[in-house]
Amino acid sequence: MANYATNEFKGGLKFMLDSDPCSMIDIEHIKPGKGQAFTRVKYRNLNSGRVGEKTFKSGDNVEAADVMDIDMEFLYTDGEFWHFMKTDGSFEQLGADAKALGETSKWLKEQEVYLVTLYNGAPITVTAPNFIVLPVAETDPGLKGDTAQGGSKPAILPTGASVRVPLFVNEGDLLKIDTRTGEYVSRA
Amino acid sequence: MLAVLNAKLKKRAELLAAARLFFACRGVLEVNTPVLAPAGSTDPLLDSFTTQLEGGSVASQTLYLQTSPEFYMKRLLAEGSGAIYQLGPCFRNGELSQRHNPEFLMLEWYRPDWDLAQLEAECCTLVDELLGEAPYARMTYKQAFIDFVGLDPFAASLADLRNACQACSAIDADQLDRDGCLDLLLSHQLEPALKGLERVILYEFPASQAALAQIHQDASGNQVASRFELYVKGLELANAYQELTLASEQAKRFAAGNAQRRALGKPEVIADTQLIAALEQGLPDCSGIALGFDRLIMLALGATCLDEVQTFSAYRW
Structure with missing residues (x-):
């Protein structure tokens, strides 16, 4: 596989670390005015899902992950x-x-x-x-008249996930959900 | 958007005017020296942009964009200019981040017959005028490491330094030398700790990090550089030296810089023999300081990224 030097690092780059494939999330160039340069990488281990940080000396190489x-x-x-x-x-x-x-x-x-x-x-x-539409499988009955402000309740989706929704939401309603935060966005 | 642009252009113009007034009132002369020159910095950790002079009435030659105006300003000092300052662009290859841009504005000034304490006082006064007054904490490099990193940078073994680097950054530390370890610990542990402090004067760096500063002995007998750095909220803002005036020592450091460059696989840089000649003629005892002016504007505007305060950073070329 190819190698990448620190000046080629960028978000999304897939590389091998301790025999695990990882994906770079954030890259920071660090250099004191009179001192050595380093590259600090925030990455996600694609096997474990865990996020970690590792610093590389400027000019170091990593092995590309297949x-x-x-x-x-x-x-x-x-x-x-x-x-x-x-x-x-x-x-x-x-x-x-x-x-x-x-x-x-x-x-x-x-x-x-x-x-x-x-x-x-x-x-x-x-x-x-990023966004997905799923129906409500189970929730407390909706409150009539409450259309916007105040209060929330849990709603269970067919997948078993639980999201906080406004009080007016009923079973069977289709919800738009932000999968990155797990938060309710709107009715779909 | 227009309001944001106007605010940042106006703040920059105000700070430049205020800095110029500050020096005018103190009898420090503004100078302009070449940014493009046939010699460059041999510092192994600074990379110059080079370009090629072609045609005209001189032979083709490689020219360097200056990483700082230091050499020409010292030549002026040697010629008897007296106290001088310069506000001008500097260029450093390979440096681009939230706090770096390959081209940036530097404020650099020199005070003949001043020692580092006098220059430090003037630097603090200037920063107070430009950013507003705030308390300054003074700490030696050694004490800062003991307090915030948990080891003595002079006494700790290389193995201990490497272990500390590995522990805080997961770096493969076995390739790092002593100064590399110290730089890593400074940037990963000390600087973040300094974020909580408004202004810090860090002084008495290890002699190996003297660059163009004189070297003396500290209270416990360690060889230290006559150098200080100013940090504002953890951001490295200025770097000052009691300037090296000995021509032979300067020539030695140029050669050592190029030797290190070779070892790192970097191209050698043509050393400034004119500067050596000027030092032989006699550079007055002086202290000098370089302050990153774009970073100062960042601090004045509460920005977190140079890109927010430069008209067109490399992110928006």
Whole structure:
């Protein structure tokens, strides 16, 4: 695989760290006026999902990770694997395990397109679109007349996720949710 | 948007005018020296932009964009200019971040017959005038490391320094030398700790980090540079030296700089033999200081990024 030097570091760059594939989130150039330059990298370990920081000496190299992000449509789960299909017309299917799915299980919906990260050809992370529309499976009855201000209550989605919603929301309502924060945006 | 632009242009213009008035009132002369020159800085940790002079009535040659106006200003001092200051652009290759831009505005001034304490007082007065008054904490490099990093930068073993680097930054520290470790600890542990302090004068740097400063012995017998740095809210703003005046020592440091550059696989830089000649003629005892003026504007405007205060930073070329 190719190597990247510190001056090529950028957000989204996939690299190997202690034999785990990682993705750079944030890069900071650090240099005292009269002193050595360093590059501080905030990264996500794509295997564990954990975020870490590591500093490199200016000019150091990292090994590129054989990682690819592709769009895939969610089909179904057999309980052990969650099956996705490529949207490039090949109809090729791949199964992601629970670890790869992680928190994204809260935002799963059939026929929705997800960003699947492949490492050595196998899914290691599944990222939900930024916004997703899901119905309310269970919540306290809506309060008539309360359309905007004041109060919130939990609503349970078919995926098992719980989100805080305004009091006027009813079971069966479609909700637009920001998957990055897990927050209710609006009714859809 | 227009209001933001106007506010930043106006603040810059005001601060420049205030700095010029400050020096005019004190009899310090404004000078302009070349930013493009046939010799550059041999500092192994500074990279110059180079360009090629072609045509005209002189031979083709490599020219350097100056990383600071230091050499020409010292030549003026040696010629008897008296106290001088310069507000002008400096260029450093490979430096781009929230707090760096490859081209930036530097305020640099020299005080013949002044020692570092006098220059420090003047620097604080200037910063008080430009940013408003605030308390200054003075601490030696050594004490700051003991208090905020938890080790003595002179006494700690290289292994201890490397362990501390690894612990705070996950860096592969086995390649770092002593100064590399200290630079890392300074930027990862000390500077963040200084953020909580309004203004800090850090002084008595290790002799290995003297650059163009004189060297003396501190109270506990360590060789230290006659140098201080001003930090404002953790941002490195100014760097001052009791200037080296000995020609032979200057020549030695140029050669050492180029030797280190070779070791790092960097191109050598043509050393300024004119400066050596000027020092041989006699540079008056003097202290000098360089202050990053764009960073000062950042602080005045409460900005977090140079890009917010420069008209067109490299992010918006």
